[in-house]
């Protein structure tokens with residue numbers, strides 16, 4: 001039977017002790033995974049918000065945002081393969097969008113691989129729209145892949 005993630009299962013701040021678990025999720029899900037040092041740098045940066053979604057307090061997903069002035073940038077998000085397609089990423093992002101709105105942020109930006117249709121569907125579901133393309137932004141095998149730039153306007157305003 002597929003275990004459900006109950007609404008009470010946690011979203012909390014990422015801690016240094018979580019980095020090994022987060023790195024395992026990253027390595028299992030990303031084509032060009034971030035290093036342990038990268039995650040540690042994020043944790044020590046006051047402008048970054050690093051969160052994990054947990055089941056029995058074990059991280060099963062993470063979200064990393066930077067917040068500068070009225071802009072939030074989604075820098076990384078991943079869900080462990082065994083826990084995908086249960087609404088965890090949607091919940092992490094929805095909570096981040098609600099918090100950004102509450103803090104009077106006006107826009108959330110992110111980049112996503114052109115081929116990553118599942119992530120793009122997730123973002124569109126949450127109100128993101130495509131606003132540009134960065135050519136050859138990501139490494140892919142021997143070559144490169146475009147990034148689709150997406151934005152979610154929080155207050156109906158224009159940047």
Ligand SMILES: CC(C)(COP(=O)(O)OP(=O)(O)OC[C@H]1O[C@@H](n2cnc3c(N)ncnc32)[C@H](O)[C@@H]1OP(=O)(O)O)[C@@H](O)C(=O)NCCC(=O)NCCS
Nearest residue numbers: 029077078079084085086087088089090112118119121122
């Ligand atoms: C993209 C990712 C974060 C989604 O996490 P998730 O917890 O499985 O997503 P959710 O269950 O919250 O899905 C929300 C919506 O996203 C879309 N979606 C998610 N996974 C999908 C898939 N494999 N195929 C198609 N659509 C998908 C669907 O619209 C889904 O809504 P639905 O289940 O009601 O149809 C996850 O697949 C992942 O970690 N991928 C590898 C890392 C990655 O690509 N990160 C994004 C980098 S920009």
